[in-house]
Amino acid sequence: MLLKEYLPIVVFIALGIGFGLVPLLAGFLIAPSRPNKAKESPYECGFEAIETGRAPFDLRFYLVAILFILFDLETAFLFPWAVSLRKISSLGFFSMLFFLGLLLIGFLYEWCKGALEWE
Amino acid sequence: MWIPEGIVLLAAIIILLTGLRLKNAKLLAGLARFSLLLTMLATILIKTYSWKHHLDTLISELWFMDHIAFVMKLTIEITAWFVLGLGVHYTQHEDIGSGEYYALTLFAVLGMLIVASAAHFMVLFVGLELFSLAIYALVASQCHISIGIEAAIKYFVTGALASGLLLYGISLIYGATGQLAFVPLMQDLGVIANGHSLLISFGVICILVGVAFKLGVAPFHMWVPDIYEGAPLSVMLWIATTAKIAAFAILVRLLWNVLAPLGSIWQPLVQFLALLSILVGNTAAIAQSNFQRMLAYSSIAHMGYLLLAVQLNTESAWSVALFYMLSYVIGTLTAVAVILLLQHKHAHIKQINDLCGLHQRHPWLAFILLLAMFSLAGVPPLLGFMAKWQIVQMLIEQQQIGYAITAMLLTIVGAYYYLRIIKVIYFDDLQPLDPAKPNIYPPALLAVQPTASIMAALCGGSLLFLGIFPAQLLQFCLQVF
Numbered sequence: 123m124l125l126k127e128y129l130p131i132v133v134f135i136a137l138g139i140g141f142g143l144v145p146l147l148a149g150f151l152i153a154p155s156r157p158n159k160a161k162e163s164p165y166e167c168g169f170e171a172i173e174t175g176r177a178p179f180d181l182r183f184y185l186v187a188i189l190f191i192l193f194d195l196e197t198a199f200l201f202p203w204a205v206s207l208r209k210i211s212s213l214g215f216f217s218m219l220f221f222l223g224l225l226l227i228g229f230l231y232e233w234c235k236g237a238l239e240w241e
Numbered sequence: 242m243w244i245p246e247g248i249v250l251l252a253a254i255i256i257l258l259t260g261l262r263l264k265n266a267k268l269l270a271g272l273a274r275f276s277l278l279l280t281m282l283a284t285i286l287i288k289t290y291s292w293k294h295h296l297d298t299l300i301s302e303l304w305f306m307d308h309i310a311f312v313m314k315l316t317i318e319i320t321a322w323f324v325l326g327l328g329v330h331y332t333q334h335e336d337i338g339s340g341e342y343y344a345l346t347l348f349a350v351l352g353m354l355i356v357a358s359a360a361h362f363m364v365l366f367v368g369l370e371l372f373s374l375a376i377y378a379l380v381a382s383q384c385h386i387s388i389g390i391e392a393a394i395k396y397f398v399t400g401a402l403a404s405g406l407l408l409y410g411i412s413l414i415y416g417a418t419g420q421l422a423f424v425p426l427m428q429d430l431g432v433i434a435n436g437h438s439l440l441i442s443f444g445v446i447c448i449l450v451g452v453a454f455k456l457g458v459a460p461f462h463m464w465v466p467d468i469y470e471g472a473p474l475s476v477m478l479w480i481a482t483t484a485k486i487a488a489f490a491i492l493v494r495l496l497w498n499v500l501a502p503l504g505s506i507w508q509p510l511v512q513f514l515a516l517l518s519i520l521v522g523n524t525a526a527i528a529q530s531n532f533q534r535m536l537a538y539s540s541i542a543h544m545g546y547l548l549l550a551v552q553l554n555t556e557s558a559w560s561v562a563l564f565y566m567l568s569y570v571i572g573t574l575t576a577v578a579v580i581l582l583l584q585h586k587h588a589h590i591k592q593i594n595d596l597c598g599l600h601q602r603h604p605w606l607a608f609i610l611l612l613a614m615f616s617l618a619g620v621p622p623l624l625g626f627m628a629k630w631q632i633v634q635m636l637i638e639q640q641q642i643g644y645a646i647t648a649m650l651l652t653i654v655g656a657y658y659y660l661r662i663i664k665v666i667y668f669d670d671l672q673p674l675d676p677a678k679p680n681i682y683p684p685a686l687l688a689v690q691p692t693a694s695i696m697a698a699l700c701g702g703s704l705l706f707l708g709i710f711p712a713q714l715l716q717f718c719l720q721v722f
Contacts, residue, residue, distance in 0.1 A: 227254050234261045 185237055196225055242300060244283040245314060246354050252276030253347035260340010266333045270325060273343040277322045277350070284314050302422040305360045305498075308721045312563070313357035313490040320483045320570055321350050323700070327578045327693050328475030334584065335473055337382045346479070349375035353487035359494055362411045362421045369407075369455075372487055373400050376480060380472045392471025399454060399464040407451025413444030423498050434502040445506045448495055455488040458514050458544045459521040466529075469537035474584065477533055478577040481540055482570045489547070489566050496551065497559055497722070504554045511552040512644070518545030519648060523655035532580060532593050535658060536573065539617060542655055543569045549648055550632045553639055560718040561631045567714070568616065568628035571704055575613035578697035579606050582690060593662060598671035607666045609701035616704045618659035619652055623708035631715070 203210075203218050232238060256269055263269065288311045290296075298307040325346065332338035352372030359365035377400060381393035411421075417440040418433075420426035433441075450461065457465040469477050500507060522542025529535040547569070550562040583590050583599075583606065590596060600607040616625035629652065636645040707714055 227258070231257055231261070234258075 182240065189232065189237065192228075193225075196222075242287065242304070242306065244287060245280045245318075246351055248276055248280045248283055249347050249351045249354065252279075253344045253351065256340055256347065257344035258340075260344060263340065266338030267329060269340055269343045270329045270332070270338060273347055274322055274325050276347065277318055277325070280350075280354075281315065281318045281322070284311065284318065299360060299424060302424060303359075303361045303364055305358050305423075305494075309490075309493055309498075310358045312717075312721050313486065313493070314354050316567065316570070317350065317353045317357065317483055317486050317490075320486060320574065321346070321353075321479075323574055323578075323696060324475070324478050324483060326696050327574075327581050328478065330690050330693060331473075331475050331581050331584055335383065335475075337473055337475075342379065342382055345375045345379050348372075349379070349479075350483075353483065353490070356487050356494070357490045360423045360498070362415070362423075365491065365494060366404075366408060366411070369491060370404060372484070373404065373455075376476075376484060379476045379479065380468060382476065383473050386471075388471045389473065390471075392468045395464050395471075396468045403451045403454030403461075405451075406447050406454070410444045410447030410449075410451060413440055413447060417441045417444065423494070427499050427502065430500065431502040434505075437503065437506070441503065442506050445500055445503055446510065448500070449507050449510055452488070452492055452495060453514055455491060456485070456544050456548075457488075457541060458518040458548060459541060460514075460517060462518065462521065462541045465541055466534045466537040469533045469540075470531055474533070474577065474581055477536075478574070478581070481536065481573050481577065485540070485544075486566065486570060489562075492551065493559065496554070501554060508552050508554055511548050515545045515548035515552060516644070516647060518542060518548065519651045520545075523651045523658075526655065526658045529658070530592050530594070532590065532596075532662075535593065535662075536576065539655075539658075540569075540573065542651075543617070546629065546632055546648065549644060550635060553635060553641075555639075556722040557719065558635055558639075559722045560715075561628075561635050563721060564631055564715055564718040565628040567718075568624040568707075571700055571707075572613050572616040572625055575609060575697065575700040575704060576617065578693070578700055579610045579613070582606060582693060582697060593665055594669075596662065596666050597669040599666040601671055605698070609697055610666060611663055612701040612704050614659040614662050616708070618656045620656075621708070622705070624704045624711065625708075627708055627711040627715075 199221070200218070203214070207215065252273065256272055259272075260269055287306075291298075291306055296306065299305060325343075329338070332342060349372040352368045352370070352375065355368030355371065356365060359368055377393055377397045380396050381390055383389045414426070415421055417438060418426060418429050420429055430437075430441075454461045454464075468480065472480065496507065496511075518541050522538045522540070522545060526535050526538035526542065529538060543565075547562050547565050550558045550565060580590055583596075583603075596610075599610070612623060616623035619625045619629040629648075633645045633649060636642070636648070
């Protein structure tokens with residue numbers, strides 16, 4: 123089996139869990155704890171803590187969030203591409219340009235459609 | 242090599258951008274259909290070129306250029322062309338024929354073409370997602386009708402689950418063998434076929450379940466009737482024909498080009514899926530009063546017959562399965578074409594009873610619908626009969642006489658609901674929709690549509706012609722595999 127090759131992934135998972143747990147535990151153990159009512163209540167930016175779940179919610183929040191994720195992921199592809207540009211030859215270079223071109227068309231479409239205007 | 246896909250992509254982009262300003266649905270549809278014609282031409286030219294020059298049928302382990310890819314692509318393009326042509330008036334009338342509608346349609350075609358040529362798990366998955374996502378959005382194109390939204394969300398959730406299962410199966414196979422490309426993977430699987438591990442059998446089962454969802458076979462069929470009923474008729478036709486061919490292409494690539502050496506794992510499962518689908522589809526269709534739901538159960542039953550050929554896992558059985566697929570697609574195309582022509586502004590045809598007395602008003606349309614129903618039921622001398630006969634003959638040759646008898650008995654059960662439609666259109670009297678307006682009868686023409694009428698007649702005629710002279714088509718299917 124090829125289990126040995128998966129060792130870096132195990133290390134990665136362990137590090138990931140560690141990064142999540144250690145600050146939480148440190149905060150729990152080290153920080154001074156003086157609770158009051160305002161601190162204890164759950165917080166969600168801009169909304170009442172407790173209200174009906176059927177409140178109308180502006181769809182544009184989702185639209186902006188989805189568009190943000192799309193173009194944020196683009197950078198996730200661009201970064202490793204830029205770093206390894208010397209190794210992947212002109213084929214790699216032009217593949218990325220093709221991908222960026224397709225994204226550009228999507229961007230043009232959403233712009234002309236008015237998805238970027240708030241009002 | 243990628244010219245057909247390139248044309249479709251370019252046309253989709255042009256339609257998407259021009260659709261922002263241009264509101265003429267007819268022009269957009271014309272552009273989409275013209276690009277599909279160019280794609281057909283390019284597909285044929287590339288095939289003849291590579292055949293003459295004996296080019297490799299595999300490009301860098303990612304892309305097949307073999308006969309299967311050619312036939313799948315051509316059938317996908319032709320049915321897509323028919324579906325678009327038949328739906329032009331309907332989309333205009335329902336006000337869904339925007340630039341997005343046609344761009345999404347072409348993106349779906351692009352995904353299907355990629356699937357048909359995929360020689361690598363990742364290429365296959367990208368193509369699958371491309372066409373699935375486009376179709377989810379198309380189902381929701383009437384976003385003011387709640388039943389359409391419900392259908393789109395159901396389709397999206399079950400489709401995402403199916404994709405997840407498929408991907409999980411692929412990852413298990415990759416974990417066991419370290420291969421993603423089909424050709425080396427099939428060689429590896431051939432070596433370990435007799436002593437395979439639990440990991441591989443679990444992966445094969447996950448892949449099979451994912452594909453069964455996409456094909457809509459029992460017991461993974463629960464989404465099919467709701468989506469058929471909720472989607473706009475032109476999109477329903479799309480799901481029932483072109484998307485089914487693409488799902489069949491996925492089945493061919495996965496079961497024939499990769500997992501064929503592991504037949505001992507999946508053949509019994511496919512037998513089970515096939516028999517259950519035929520049973521569920523044929524019996525549940527009897528209870529339906531909605532035409533679209535009835536067609537949905539009919540498609541479940543037909544996919545069952547298809548799998549009955551697939552489970553034999555021989556070259557000739559796959560050819561017969563392809564032949565069956567073509568007969569199902571032409572039959573469904575004909576049936577829905579007639580219904581699409583009959584959608585009047587004041588009288589939508591939803592229920593089977595809305596077709597009462599069609600024969601008295603539109604004898605030719607009634608006759609075309611009769612041909613479609615007889616073909617789907619499997620009555621000689623139509624194409625559907627030849628297809629069923631080929632499958633039963635194949636089963637008997639392989640000593641699976643029990644399956645052959647079961648399939649035929651359930652076909653008789655299924656004949657009931659096809660014949661009921663013929664009874665309604667030929668022997669029931671016209672009924673005015675609204676007693677106050679006695680002039681408006683349900684079976685009314687949307688508009689005079691010469692092109693769509695000719696296309697419907699062409700489909701119906703080919704059912705009859707290919708049923709009487711099936712040899713050429715059958716020979717063609719036999720050479721594919």
